[in-house]
Amino acid sequence: MPRQLLRDRRTVVDEWIYLDEVPADWRRPSGETASVILPFDRWLAERETWIGGADRLGVRLDPADPVEALAVDLPRLALVALRFPGPAEGRGYTQARLLRERWGFTGEIRAAGYVRQDQVFFLARCGFNAFELSEGDAAAAERALATFSAEYQVSNDAGLSRPLRRR
């Protein structure tokens, strides 16, 4: 079944495939362009073969993966997926902010793994714009993006920096 995704506040069918989720002998249909997400270790090992190809490329980071190692490749990537193994995980929030703010990444940053409506507000403020929701609560998650209508910190919603609120 195709994966549902909340992206830019819309529920869409995910056109991306994870290379570690397809059979080992997977080949893209000839003449087509695929949207392919590589796990970070495969990206490190195979980046030369993928760069310059026709496919749209994404990389998935685990929480302990060094996000700075991806900085030089960001112009070639259309997507970075950051994985959350469970509800206590918090490194992805920092990884996303670094991608947006330090290296100016403008592609999709997606939350993968354990993602529920209770996290999406903070995730969005750190720069995530796409969410693979654990369960079928996309509508609730979309509402949850508006949980708070004010904030105390510099915001990074949708990749756009806002100044620290002046009162």
Next chain:
Amino acid sequence: MYRYDAIDKTLVAERVAQFRDQTRRFLAGELSEDEFRHLRLRNGLYIQRHAPMLRVAIPYGLLSSAQLRMLASIAERYDRGYGHLTTRQNIQYNWPRLEDVPEILADLATVEMHAIQTSGNCIRNVTSDHLAGVTPDELEDPRPWCEIIRQWSTFHPEFSFLPRKFKIAVTGAPQDRAASLVHDVGVHIVRDAEGGLGFEILAGGGLGRTPIIGQVVRDFLPREHLLSYLEAILRVYNLEGRRDNPTKARIKILVRSLGIEEFRRRVEKEWAQIRDSGPRLDSAEIERVRGFFAPPAYRSLEDLDPSTGRETAFRAWYRYNTHAHKMPGYRAVFVSLKKPGIAPGDATTAQMNLLAELADRYCFGEIRVTHTQNLLFADVEQRDAFELWRALDAAGLATPNIGTLTDMICCPGLDFCSLANAGSIDVARLINERFDDYDYLYDLGELEVKMSGCMNACGHHHVGHIGILGVDKGGEEWYQITIGGAAGADASLGSVIGPSVPKHEVAETIARLLAVYVERRTDDERFLDTVRRLGVKPFKERVYAASAAA
């Protein structure tokens, strides 16, 4: 004090709505126990031995009389008529029903209060010196900085899922009354060589299973950079702090494993990247927040001695339960919540209502919570002290023991807390019964006794002049005793004197320790100083030799 504007009000109201929905989803079975645990813990809600425990934030310990009345009313309506004040200047209710918690939060919001981030792996309530703004030795009032940190840390999107809890204390005086050296981050207001005010930043302090004294990360930080520097520390911690083992996840373990030099290098490297792009405080914002903490309308008064001609009981109280004030004619007045027979730090609805009334009458409508689990009227006219004492005394709130042995810090212990190994309230009672002679207490002088019911060290036992730790020994409650700890600017960790003792011997053990002190002290020496001078040995010998003989 700080007053909410539209932004603060909106955020707190929206938080109530969010938590109401999360509670509804849990009760409807849409959230598992584990999922709900992660959510409720961000809002001070623990599931405890008897019932949920709700911890309400009292930012840097400051309360208005209206807020105190609301806390009293909540205790009356949703609890059993009392609340428990904690070492981090918060209040805990031990008996609310889960279903009622959203209503309690809604009630709190009407008086600009909340339970946001009072638990969970996030930045907790920021604490400070209870004498902030009134103590003569202060460089600057730390509370505006606490409020700036409170706002910055509230719902911080990047730092809401840290490896472990994160506690910050801010002080503005050389004497550290906020135990900042045993916080994850301590912020000290200091002057540089040119006389400009800024901050000394410490990190890596903490108690619990692995007690460590915080170390200096930066000896002078210009004030406008406070938040970006904190972000750099938090970012290094968020990415590199251990997440595989909760007992090794605090920042103190990261600082210790990297070493302070390497930790500092990483923080400074990160800070260099965000110093200009991160949050920067301009003087308009600093002044805006400082404006909320302007001194109250003090009257022009002369110092006087209100104890002249008064009875002994009042004179003792005035000496021990009041503190010097920077304004002539004023005094800071402690309200002792350490009356023998009650759990240390507990206040009843009736007491809270009375204190609110007294705050209105004698102290500009404000009252503070101290980290030693007492309350404080910071701005009392000396001429009102006698009347105030009579009112407090009638309510059992004038026990003249501030700073003495029976002014114990004490966690709720086994009676309430599901983590505890052993009771602490009971032991406090036994100690109070044993040491009921005030002449002896006063003769002993300054003595900090701190007791925790388990290794989590909520009662700060490591930094007690005498520390008492509850341990489980084959299903029985035993107590390990340490001496020589201190929480102030000269912070140190206590040394264990020897094998733990059973409950009925705790008071006797303390008596023996004190006997050694009384015999060996020099003129002005505190118990702590004598321990530091002599070491543990003579104390240990007396305690265990006597046991062997018996």
